[in-house]
Amino acid sequence: MSHAEQKHWELETDVIVIGCGFAGATAAITASDAGAEVLMLEKAPKEHRGGNSRVSANLVFWPTDVERAKVYFTGLAGTYMDNIPADMLQTWAEGMHENRAWLEGLGMDPVEFPLCEFPEIDGSDCVRVLMHGKGDYGQERLWKLIAGKLDARPVDIRYETPAKRLVRENGSIVGVIAETEGREIAIRARRAVVLTCGGFEANPEMVRTYLDGLPEIYPDGSPYNTGDGVRMGIEVGADLWHMNNVSGPILSFKAPEIEVAHWINLPHCNSYMFVGADATRFTREGEPCSVGDRHGKVLRNGVWVQQPIPAPVHMIFDETMRAFGPVGSAHADWDVSHGNRYDWSKDNLREVEKGWIVKADTLDDLAAKIGLPVAKLKESVARFNMFANAGRDADWDRPADRMAPIETAPFYAMKLTPAFVNTQGGPRRDKEARVISTEGAPIPRLYSAGELGSIYSYLYQGGGNIGECFAFGRIAGRNAAAEAPMN
Numbered sequence: 151m152s153h154a155e156q157k158h159w160e161l162e163t164d165v166i167v168i169g170c171g172f173a174g175a176t177a178a179i180t181a182s183d184a185g186a187e188v189l190m191l192e193k194a195p196k197e198h199r200g201g202n203s204r205v206s207a208n209l210v211f212w213p214t215d216v217e218r219a220k221v222y223f224t225g226l227a228g229t230y231m232d233n234i235p236a237d238m239l240q241t242w243a244e245g246m247h248e249n250r251a252w253l254e255g256l257g258m259d260p261v262e263f264p265l266c267e268f269p270e271i272d273g274s275d276c277v278r279v280l281m282h283g284k285g286d287y288g289q290e291r292l293w294k295l296i297a298g299k300l301d302a303r304p305v306d307i308r309y310e311t312p313a314k315r316l317v318r319e320n321g322s323i324v325g326v327i328a329e330t331e332g333r334e335i336a337i338r339a340r341r342a343v344v345l346t347c348g349g350f351e352a353n354p355e356m357v358r359t360y361l362d363g364l365p366e367i368y369p370d371g372s373p374y375n376t377g378d379g380v381r382m383g384i385e386v387g388a389d390l391w392h393m394n395n396v397s398g399p400i401l402s403f404k405a406p407e408i409e410v411a412h413w414i415n416l417p418h419c420n421s422y423m424f425v426g427a428d429a430t431r432f433t434r435e436g437e438p439c440s441v442g443d444r445h446g447k448v449l450r451n452g453v454w455v456q457q458p459i460p461a462p463v464h465m466i467f468d469e470t471m472r473a474f475g476p477v478g479s480a481h482a483d484w485d486v487s488h489g490n491r492y493d494w495s496k497d498n499l500r501e502v503e504k505g506w507i508v509k510a511d512t513l514d515d516l517a518a519k520i521g522l523p524v525a526k527l528k529e530s531v532a533r534f535n536m537f538a539n540a541g542r543d544a545d546w547d548r549p550a551d552r553m554a555p556i557e558t559a560p561f562y563a564m565k566l567t568p569a570f571v572n573t574q575g576g577p578r579r580d581k582e583a584r585v586i587s588t589e590g591a592p593i594p595r596l597y598s599a600g601e602l603g604s605i606y607s608y609l610y611q612g613g614g615n616i617g618e619c620f621a622f623g624r625i626a627g628r629n630a631a632a633e634a635p636m637n
């Protein structure tokens with residue numbers, strides 16, 4: 151930050167909100183309703199606004215009771231609870247509980263969706279997950295409602311205008327340097343700046359730096375979420391938290407020609423298994439494939455851990471499974487949401503032809519084609535078939551009715567890659583949604599909300615991120631608007 155940047159403010163407002171997802175929209179609505187002039191910066195063009203929020207399942211975790219929510223949140227955080235202060239826990243629980251009334255006030259028609267991901271954790275009786283109106287989950291219904299409320303406010307939204315740097319003067323954040331049409335502009339914030347620009351899923355370098363065991367992973371959501379808020383926070387001395395926690399990984403398929411990963415489909419035909427780089431099984435197949443299934447965490451030796459991904463991972467299956475139904479889906483949320491739908495063939499033959507699925511007459515040939523040790527792959531298939539025939543998976547406890555021998559030639563292999571719905575880390579915030587410095591003090595006039603610096607540190611309950619966006623978005627917007635204006 152240079153003095154030149156500070157002296158040539160091209161725009162001025164009370165509150166700058168950076169990023170137009172649920173967190174940013176909530177902060178902007180709240181600040182605007184509190185009487186502040188609000189300018190929102192959004193990196194994406196208008197038709198791609200909404201980040202992960204728009205393409206998400208649009209489900210909101212609503213705890214029925216504040217005290218039970220505190221117990222459940224504490225159970226979800228486990229050992230990581232020691233860096234979440236008691237006042238933050240209280241605010242988190244209260245804010246999530248208050249969401250329902252706030253959303254109903256905006257016109258939400260709350261319909262309950264059955265999704266309690268950790269029923270065995272104390273406090274789980276408080277879990278309710280809401281969607282807006284009847285129908286399938288997702289479908290952008292809640293996003294459209296909230297975006298409509300944002301558009302109804304006098305908020306100046308600048309699209310294709312990414313924030314690049316925060317401007318700091320005498321310790322306080324006083325503005326933002328953004329980029330528009332290839333040049334930088336300085337925008338002054340008389341009251342405060344709110345960071346709501348999402349996670350770092352689409353920044354492979356940050357992913358490799360902060361996340362263990364996931365050297366290659368693809369986002370299910372917004373390609374615009376490249377960790378800019380993490381970088382901007384670091385530049386002004388923010389402390390970071392929860393950087394190693396993600397919602398995922400979920401084993402998916404990534405076609406070379408398509409930017410995003412597709413979820414896989416495991417039809418109720420069961421002659422398939424997953425193997426890792428050494429051609430052995432590493433999991434109870436099926437468990438890491440769905441976000442509704444503990445969001446990528448699996449139980450190992452009595453402890454929930456992130457699903458290990460011994461890449462390259464292959465799904466091995468036989469002709470019976472090939473003919474049974476599609477093993478891939480059109481469900482790549484970001485793409486589908488923006489009109490690009492890949493229709494997977496019902497018999498998987500188009501994908502075999504494309505080379506996405508490798509075919510061979512024998513297991514020997516299949517192993518050779520995909521570069522796995524032949525003897526080991528045959529041994530793994532033989533072992534799997536023995537378990538399938540015996541009706542008991544002695545290695546991974548896959549349910550007997552979900553196993554069938556892989557025995558009908560030809561044989562197939564599809565390479566799987568992990569994907570994830572979001573990262574949770576970013577600048578640490580406190581119960582007032584203030585960004586906290588490495589020295590432990592709030593950075594004056596800097597707030598944050600949402601997935602950037604999320605409170606989720608370990609286990610994750612579906613609907614929790616969007617709930618947090620609303621809860622802390624309101625706090626950030628209210629407090630930013632209440633800052634005394636600088637001269």
Ligand SMILES: Cc1cc2nc3c(=O)[nH]c(=O)nc-3n(C[C@H](O)[C@H](O)[C@H](O)COP(=O)(O)OP(=O)(O)OC[C@H]3O[C@@H](n4cnc5c(N)ncnc54)[C@H](O)[C@@H]3O)c2cc1C
Pocket residue numbers: 168169170171172173174191192193194198199200201202203204205206207208209210211311312313314346347348349370371372374375376378379483570571572599600601602612613614615616617619
């Ligand atoms: C497929 C999928 C399903 C999910 N389902 C659910 C669910 O049902 N319930 C739930 O609670 N959570 C769900 N999640 C997670 C949840 O959607 C996100 O954590 C949450 O929506 C994040 O909201 P946000 O406002 O913090 O960020 P986002 O909604 O991602 O918005 C961030 C915005 O910031 C913009 N931006 C980035 N960098 C800059 C910059 N430098 N300057 C300006 N703008 C910038 C981005 O373009 C984006 O528009 C899901 C996620 C995915 C991908």
